[in-house]
Amino acid sequence: MTKLGNDFENFKTWDKENYFHPWEGLKVQGAGKADRTFSEYAEGIYVYDEHGNKVIDGPGGMWCMQLGYGNAEIADAMAAQARKMAYCSPFSEATSVSAEFAHAIAERAPGDLNRVYFTTGGSTAVDTAIRFVHFRNNLLGKPAKKRIITRAHAYHGGTYLTASLSGKPSERQWFDTDQVLPHFLPDVNAFRRPAGMSIEAFLDEKVADLENAILELGADNAAAFIAEPVLGSGGVIVPPAGYHKRCLEVCRKHDVLYISDEVVTGFGRLGHWFASEELFGITPDIITCAKGLTSGYAPMGAAIFSDRLFKDIEGDVSKDVYFTSGYTYSGHPVCAAAGLKNIEIFERDGILEHVRKVTPHFQKRLHQMLELPLIVDVRGMGLVGCIECSLTREGQASAGIDATIGAVIDARCQELGLMVRPYGNMAIFSPPLVITEAQIDDMFDMLTEGVQRATRELLEQGLELEQERA
Structure with missing residues (x-):
């Protein structure tokens, strides 16, 4: 075990005075008394x-x-990649390890979700997914089709855009968020259903929430519905059986894209690479993932897009437009090496x-x-x-x-x-x-x-x- 030096009290002081943590309580931080x-x-x-x-x-x-x-294998893979090729600009170059990792993810994703866009984490994966939806609708001549339907108690990230789509009340009180883009549906937690209401009736109500919202907004304005298979940070809320499949059917009926936010549920948490198809019977248009992608050994996320979404915006109809959204560390070689070794161990060790x-x-x-x-x-x-x-x-x-x-x-x-x-x-x-x-x-x-x-x-x-x- 790592031994701590005599200067450890210095570390505590530096943590209190210099390290501004996420979810920092200002009463404590302001007094310099945070004691983690x-x-x-x-x-x-x-x-x-x-x-x-x-x-x-x-x-x-x-x-x-x-x-x-x-896990020494992941650490060694990262070290070897850092020595070989520590960085590669995703804007103008390619490198084999990142290409191989993208292919490995696409092979394990459901349906025709084959286009893997690497990001720095879950928030930027969701952010990218929403930006692509808007970008695509602009190219299709649908500039009004931008509204994103989400749920109370959902969590989709910490960027301005993704925080605006997150429905956890405790995280919205003191922050500004976009008030136009999101449309929030009521809680999907069956524990909160009215007394005497059956699960079946509750399910019907939750599906109706979605369709009514699309009709209220207008299909020309509703761009996508984003949903976690299991609402993780909002309290591990498991929607009623059949909920996701019926919601996907509603989206297909009204030409609304379905984004499955698998940042928590992807890469093994529910016993499958992705939960959407295996457990919930759906093939979404976009899947976002992160967290288990590298088993936490390196910061990485991904937005995985269906081939179908590209068919009407690429080639001759593309107007020579570029998807000018990117991150310096997209597809980072060291992170990709961690991810590839992660997949190898998953499969070898069952x-x-x-x-x-x-x-x-x-x-x-x-x-x-x-x-x-x-x-x-x-x-x-x-x-x-x-x-x-x-x-x-x-x-x-x-x-x-x-x-x-x-x-x-x-x-x-x-x-x-x-x-x-x-x-x-x-x-x-x-x-x-x-x-x-x-x-x-x-x-x-x-x-x-x-x-x-x-x-x-x-x-x-x-x-x-x-x-x-x-």
Whole structure:
């Protein structure tokens, strides 16, 4: 394990004073008192902090550490590529490793999704997808066909454009976003459906949401519908069975493109390269992916386009126009080398098959968590899960003490050796795909105890917990 020097207190000072982190609390940052855990060494599914404490990485980094930490093969492939060819301009040159990686992705993508546009991550992948949709409609003489339909609680990225399409209320309050481009549909979380409404009726309502929106906007104005197969950051919301297939049919009926945002679900999280076709029975027009693309070893994303989208804008009808959108690090050779080795290991070691094998046990342990009185709902699919907690049996509270429960659970779990991702009254987890059944048991044992400790802590504060469920 890496030993820390005597100057580690300097690192803490520099982190507080110089490193402006994502999701930085300004009350803390402004006072220079941010006190984060330092992750200094990692191996497999475990991360070690600056004190040498070993914890299971429940969130899998940020949904991305598919093969776990310390994979020497990926590190060696990156080092070899950096020595051979560290950079290649994607604007005017090509290099074999990036071309091979694009081909490998296209081979594994559904249908005729064969055009791979490399980006720097998930946000820029979605950003590129939207820009292409607009670009294409301009070439087709449809300048008004620009509106993008999205969902409440969806998350599509952190750029200005993609943040405008994201429906997580907590991330929109203090930022400016485009108020014209997006059209938001209501929540697709079945847990929030009205009392007495069946899943079938809820599904019908959600599909009708989409068609009504297209009719309201006008098909001449509605350009695309963007949807996560499973809404990850918004709380692991799994839409009702048949939802995506029926939504695709609505889009086809009205000439609206379907963008499947697989930044979280792609590359093994649900046991397949991509979830769209294998699990949801759809072949979208565009797929966006990132995170598991390189198992988190290098920053990379991709927007994958259907050949069909190019047939009416290329060749003689193209007007000699260029798609003048690009990134300095698109198709970066070192990142591509990491991605190619990632795919090689996935297939050699049967990672997708392993995920499908351990998923039933993971989901069984997840659903057993519902026996705890603090937990009002559990949601998950593949190796991703979420527990939603509330002091009220309805689980509807979104402010006050309920909004801090996730952080309390995370703190108690870290005492036991487990990190989770707190989000309001929820705790989310998406561990490395190499996790074993025994390690799944360890994780859920710690989570169970962490929730119980959090419950006792809340009760000791004089708060009351409604034990009965509706």
